[in-house]
Amino acid sequence: MKSVMKLGVVLAALTVTLPALAQEESRYLFTDVAVWDGTADALQPSMNVLVEGNKVTQISDSIVAGNATVIEGNGRTLMPGLIDMHTHVMFPQGIPAHETEWVAATSGALAHQTFSQYLKMGFTTLRDMCGPANLAKAISAGILSGPRLYSSGGCIGTTGAHTDWGPQTDNLGDVSNHTRARNSWVVNSPDEVRAAARQNFRDGATFLKVMVGGGVASAFDPLESITISPAELRAAVEVAEQFDSYVCIHVYHTAHINMALDQGVTCIEHGFLMDEKTMRRMVREDIVLSAQAYMSYTAFQDPAGIPGFGPEQVAKGLMVNKGADQMFAWAKEHGVEMFAGSDMFTYDAVPNATLNITQLERWFTPVEALRASTSTAGKYLMQTGPKNPYKEAQLGTLVEGSYADVILVDGNPLESTEVLADYENNIDMVMVNGVVEVDNR
Ligand SMILES: [Zn+2]
Known part of the structure; x- marks a missing residue:
């Protein structure tokens, strides 16, 4: 009798699930x-x-x-649907506030607001350039609604570089709130780079982001400083290649880009302070440029109004603004492969993400700007190896x-x-x- 009842329970469960299937x-x-x-x-x-x-x-x-x-x-x-190849969803109140005020759980909840805003604007896929790849997994599993998310996992840099978002008072080895949230790793040897890179792929990252030169928004890294050794960068490239994917680097200057290309990097984020010879090398070697036209050209015309920007960040923003016009002119002239990423790093900025496409029309035709935000972006999303959760069809x-x-x-x-x-x-x-x-x- 007992076993018959058990069977009845099982059958009842089946009648609930079968119609759904x-x-x-x-x-x-x-x-x-x-x-x-x-x-x-x-x-x-x-x-x-x-x-x-x-x-x-x-x-x-x-x-x-x-x-x-x-x-x-x-x-x-x-x-x-539009694709934003460089955005930040895990620190919508600005990098400093997510270090001192908001824990990871709150940041994750706030990310959902960002997803809704992007959907309204017609963006159906985002690349999150410093954040827990676990968030992307919730979307690909169908648990969380939002645009498709391709995640770099925590972005990788060294002490004092563009991923070191802890306060000035941090001591050597202190772990920042951003690292606890898996937004960024601070590592200091090829072995530590390998560990961070493998952790990212373990979490569901589809590619890696590594900080090679100084950044505008960060506190300790002048734009001119190379912030990683060739051996450390090479370690990241090797891990990415083991996952049939690639490394995108945060970088501005000529020397930094060339060092990175020598180590096997194939994707340049920003690059606004490169020379023409480097642009030619990128074309020759099939290196892709990730373009932030709005942030570099429009927002950095007057960076003083950007939340969290002090005098140093303002000076760095103006430097980038000066280089951007020339860099994009060379990108057009030499026909470098290019996709578009807005680099929106606060929630209030997200409504400007489309302006990253419209701003490209300063140098490119509308159809070129659109390809950078659809088909060319989709091509590079498809090249992210076995960790790509969306490999059964083309995006963009x-x-x-x-x-x-x-x-x-x-x-x-x-x-x-x-x-x-x-x-x-x-x-x-x-x-x-x-x-x-x-x-x-
Ligand atoms: Zn960025």
């Missing part, structure tokens, strides 16, 4: 949309786009709706078979990306992984 995939049909595929120079007008489950399955001028939910485009643009493109990460835009961003900046009026729907996350129609 057999649930049909959701189907959406976008009708009469002008499709931008993430790469082409022009829109394809009057198309229909079918989404089944989490993929785009058909793009054609004649698809029958069947049982799909119809979303009338009325001539609006359907394009891949809108073609048959790509992930259903799309935005419905009132206007033509290929004429001017400004249309994306007014997201409240012009971004009418945001879909991530086949799920409608924002609907303003």
Whole structure:
């Protein structure tokens, strides 16, 4: 009798779970949309786009709706969701406040606000450049809603470098709140770099970020200082290669970039103070540039207003601002491979993330600025090896078979990306992984 009852309990459990397993995939049909595929120079007008489950399955001028939910485009643009390749979600109140005021749990809760804001703006994928990769895992597991998150894990640097966010009173070996939160590691030998790098991949990182030169926002590192040895940097590259991925470096100056390229680094963040010869070397060696046009060119025109910036940070910001115009001119002239990352490091700044795309139009065409924020970004997200949680389809493109990460835009961003900046009026729907996350129609 007892065992029969047990069986009854098991059967009852099965009847609850089986219908969920057999649930049909959701189907959406976008009708009469002008499709931008993430790469082409022009829109394809009057198309229909079918989404089944989490993929785009058909793009054609004649698809029958069947049982799909119809979303009338009325001539609006359907394009891949935007990708921000350099942002910070774990210290939205500024780096100093998250050292002294907020513990990791609070920072994580606040990150969710950032995710919601990004979704409203049409960003469907983010790269978090200093933060616990564990957060990305919660999203890829479907537990936490938000844009897809690719995480560097804690960014890696040495004592006094751009990851050393502890107070001035810290002694050698003291562990900062940022390190407790796994936002950043302070390490001082090739072995310690290896340990931090492996910890990141253990947590779910898909690539690494290493600080090679001084930073604008940090306290102890002049921009001119190289803050890591070649052997330490090489150790990070070796670990990344073991995970079939790569190292992106925080860097500004020519000598620093060249040292890093000699050690096998393939991804340059910032780089605003490089010379032309170095830009040519990057092109020759297929090195990708991660571009922060808004932060370097617009925000650092007047850095005094940035929260947490003292006189030293202001001086460093102005230096970067001076270099950025020339660096982007060379990037255009020599045709370096480039993706866009806004480098928003406070919550209040996040609404400016789209301006990183519009600001690129100072040097590039609108379609070039858009590729940097969609298909080129997606290409480098795909090259992150077995730890990549989203490797079954392409990101940053809108073609048959790509992930259903799309935005419905009132206007033509290929004429001017400004249309994306007014997201409240012009971004009418945001879909991530086949799920409608924002609907303003
Ligand atoms: Zn950054």
